[in-house]
Amino acid sequence: MDKKQQCDKKRKSSKEYKIRRHQLQSERISKTARKEAKEGKTYETGIGLNLEKETTVTTTGNNTDVDVDKIVMGITNNKQLYEDLMKLVPPFTERPAKEYLSHDPDKTYQFVLFDIETTCTGKQAEICQLSAICQNGDTFSSYILPNNSVGYYASKVNNLTVETINGQRTLCKDLKPVNSVSLQIALQTFIKFLQYQQNLIRPTCCTNTVENENLVTVLVGHNAATFDVPTLLRNAGNNFEEQLHSMKICFGDSLPLIRSLISNQHAPLKQSNGQFCKANLASVYKCLFDQDFDAHDALEDVIALKRILFSPEMSIDVKTIVDRSQISSVRAMKSDMEFIDFRHDRYQTFVGNLHCPNEDHSPISHGMALKIAGSGLSYSDLHNLWQKFGETGVVGILFMPSYNPKDTRSTPSDKNHPRVTKSKRILSNVVKYFQSCNVSNISTSS
DNA sequence: GTCGTTTGAGCCATCGAATG
């Protein structure tokens, strides 16, 4: 009995068996799909006759379709070809794994809530205001004169503008001039503020005692992991980052914390209408205190955030905050930011060709363009593969697994994991795109 | 307007179990 099962198992795990089964199933799936599509239109006609006709159409129709299985088999059986393809493209990249700090009862947590206002969003964003507040109520706030003007949408939100007054570029809040400093000055003042606050908790007399090891300072902002921290690190430079690192400062995000509370139906976040509030700052504040606050001034925002997190109305403990705020090291946030920027650069190369935003039939979706970009490939890499190896090149690189040389812990399960995707629909869409390029190139050039 | 993440629905690859 066992022997028989094992034999069967072994047979099924063989490569040939899997490939054959895969082919058969693919055919079945496309057949049924076609049948269903047909049945929708001509339900009354003889099904058997229709099927016969359909299958003949299918086989001829497949000539224009892309036979992904065949291409994949060609590569799996040809190691040399696979290696030749690999030489043509940049090494595989992937997003750094997230590692969040979890609560340690032996440690003291010092939360510093912070927020920034900027000139716009995205990689171009410059910081115009940096504010922070500690649990003891001490605040820091500084306006910063950006090199560029404040964008239309950002200005609508934060009421900051850059005006020229007496020939001087001047940062204005609500059109009134404010004292602003350079980014470097603001950051250094901020560091001093943080050092001072740390020293309030760990006295300077015991610099090398256990006391030092036990203090964890966490900079928490709302949606900070996505917006504030990357923007801050991108603008600040290595010196600032090193200082934070040496002060053992970490970053946390209150958005996932709030989301987690809402999904756990944390009672204080239930509104009077019985629904739970949304996760944005204004909504949470309104729900807890039934008051509006002057949203989108960095200082007002951090004051509100402090009240939210530490008020008795909210009633959460330190362990909850630590465990659910996705606290990460400065280094981790920095390398994640670098990955995001790297991916974004490559993503842009797909826009307008393989990925057409706001069009009904873009060859690949936004998400897929991001995934390809994140694996280290740009449009020119795919184009190059297409020119040198045709569909084999493109499908081979996207489908076949790829190993990161830096990653020593490649488990057997990774061997089945594609560099980008195994989806036949997506792979054939990419191939079809390059085919149509060739056709249009010939027709336009001749 | 930008950009990134989460969410939930639907599709599809995969694999154990069953069939002839």
Added chain:
DNA sequence: CATTCGATGGCTCAAACGAC
């Protein structure tokens, strides 16, 4: 042994939502 069925978990996508 070759094939098929059925359950499941992972992948993909668009929409909604967070930040400015």
